[in-house]
Amino acid sequence: MPSPRYIREIPARYRLEAGRCTECGQVVYPARKVCPSCRNQNIEKVRLSAKGTVVTSTVIHVPPDEFLNEAPYAMAVVETPEGARLMTQIVDCDPSAVLPGMLVDLEFRLVREEKKSGILCYGHKGVPAGT
Amino acid sequence: MREVAVIGTGMTRFGELWDSSLRDLSVEAALGALASAGAETLDSIYVGNMSAGQFVGQEHLGALMADYLGIKGVPGTRVESACASGGMALRSAFFEVASGMSDLVLAAGVEKMNDGADVTGVLATASDQEVEVYYGATFPGLYAMIARAHMEKYGTTVEDMSWVSVKAHRNGAKNPNAQFRRLVSLEDVMTSTMVAEPLRMLHCSPVTDGAAAVLLCPLDRAKEFTDRPVKILASGAASSTLSLTHRKDMADLDVVELSAERAYKMAGLTPGDIHLAEVHDCFAIAEICCYEALGFVERGKGKDAARDGVTDLGGKIPVNISGGLKSKGHPVGATGIAQAVTIVEQLRGEAGESQVEGARIGLAQNMGGSGASSVIHIFQGV
Secondary structure (H helix, E strand, O other): OOHHHHHHOHHHHHHOEEEEEOOOOOEEOOOOOOOOOOOOOOEEEEEOOOEEEEEEEEEEOOOOHHHOOOOOEEEEEEEOOOOOEEEEEEOOOOHHHOOOOOEEEEEEEEEEEOOOOOOEEEEEEEEEOOO | OOOEEEEEEEEOOOEOOOOOOHHHHHHHHHHHHHHHHOOOOOOEEEEEOOOHHHHOOOOOHHHHHHHHHOOOOOOEEEEOEOEOHHHHHHHHHHHHHHOOOOOOEEEEEEEEOOOOOOHHHHHHOOOOOOOOHHHOOOHHHHHHHHHHHHHHHHOOOHHHHHHHHHHHHHHHOOOOOOOOOOOOOHHHHHOOOEEEOOEEHHHEOOOOEEEEEEEEEEHHHHHHOOOOOEEEEEEEEEEOOOOHHHOOOOOOOHHHHHHHHHHHHHHOOOHHHOOEEEOOOOEHHHHHHHHHHOOOOOOOOHHHHOOOOOOOOOOOOOEOOOOHHHHHOOOHHHHHHHHHHHHHHHHOOOOHHHOOOOOOEEEEEEEEOOOOEEEEEEEEEO
C-alpha cells in the first residue's frame, strides 16, 4: 500500500470516524461523499462507539499471504450502536466462538505489516465485550 | 434494436494448463468460435478478463487478441467486472450487434490464474480493498459470511450446501472440458479441508486456467453461418454494494434478483419458462441463493433443491449441467462466456449425454464480487 493512501485513511482507521447523513441520519463507515440511502451530499463526521454486535462471521483458514502467520482467524461484520457496519477480525477468543449475536468491543490494534512498503498498518479489531 | 444470435462457440479445456499462456488460451477459444460458424473475419472483439495484470502482468487484452488472431485492424476492448467480466463482455457484444453498429462481434473471456501469483490476494481485489481486504478478508471468507447469514435466516445447513457440490461433480464428470471430471460423495465434501468456516474446499470453485468465446451476428444473417442459431432474448444486469459489509441483507443476493427481473422483463418470460440454467456457483451457497433469487424455488427453499433433485438433470429445472464453476472450473474472466457456450450447445441439442431433453430456453447468470455485480442472458433455440 502506498503511504499516501495509508495516511489518507488514518481518521477512519485510528479514530473510527464515520459519516452521518444530515438528511436521513444514516451512518456509514467509512464516511462517503454521497449518502447511500438518500443521495444527500451533506455528510457530517461522527465517531463510532467502539463496540457492536456480530451480524455474520467466519473463521479464515486459508488467508492471503500477508496474514499467513495469523490463520486461523475469525472475521465478522460488526454493527455499532449508531447502525454503522464494519468488517474486522475478532481476536482474544476461540475463533469458532465468534457467531452472530456476539457482543464485542473494538480495540486499536496492529492489523498487519505491508509486505512491499513495510508500513505497519493499524486499525481496530473486535474482542469479546467486557474483557 | 436488431435481434441478435449466437452463431459460433469455442472453448479450451479448463484446468491447470501449465503449457498454455494467456494468449494461447484466448486464441484457441476464439479460433474455435470462428471455425464453428465458418466465419473468416470479425468486426469487433470484447474480451472479459478480471485480472491478467495481476495474474500474469499483462493488460491491454483487446489489442492482444486481435493481434494474435491475425485479424488486422479490428477493434478490441477488454471488459472488467470482476468474475462477471465474461457476462459483461457478452452484454457489450450484444449491444454492438443489436445497435446496428457491427455485424460480426466476438465475445470472449479468458483468465490465466495458475502462473505463480498470490491467487487469494488477487481475487480479493474484487471485494472492497479499504473496507474488507485491509483487515484480512478473503473471497471464500465473504461467501462464508453469506452462508452463515443464510443459515441464520433460513436454517440452511452445511449438508444442504454439500449436496450442491455432489451434484456439480456428477454433472462435471460428463463434461470433457471440465477441470475435475470425477464424482465426490457427500462425505468427501463434508470432510474436505476447511477454507473459511463453514465452507470447506469442496464447497469452493477451484483456481483455473481457460478461455471461451462466442460469435454473434444479427439474427437475420445467422443462417449464412449456421443451421442452428441461438437467439439472445434478453440481457439484464445490476449492481449492489461493493462491500458485503454494507449489504442490508447478507443472506440474499439482491443483485441477482434485480438482474433477473430485468432479464425476465426484456424476454417477456417468467422463471417457469426457463428449461435450464447455468448459475454462478463460485461457492455452493451462491448456487442456493441463486435458485431463490432467480425464482426457481421460493425464498428459503433453495437449501432443499439440490438434495431433492429439483435442479438435477431430469429435474424440474436443471442447473449447472456443465458441472458449474465447482467442477468445470472457474477461470474468472472466462466463466460468463463458458456458461453461454453450455447453454448454446444445449439449445442446439449438441450436449450428448448431458442433454436436457426438449431444452428450448436457457438462462446464464454470471456474478462479480461478493454479489456486487450480476449479469443474466436468456437464450432461445431458433
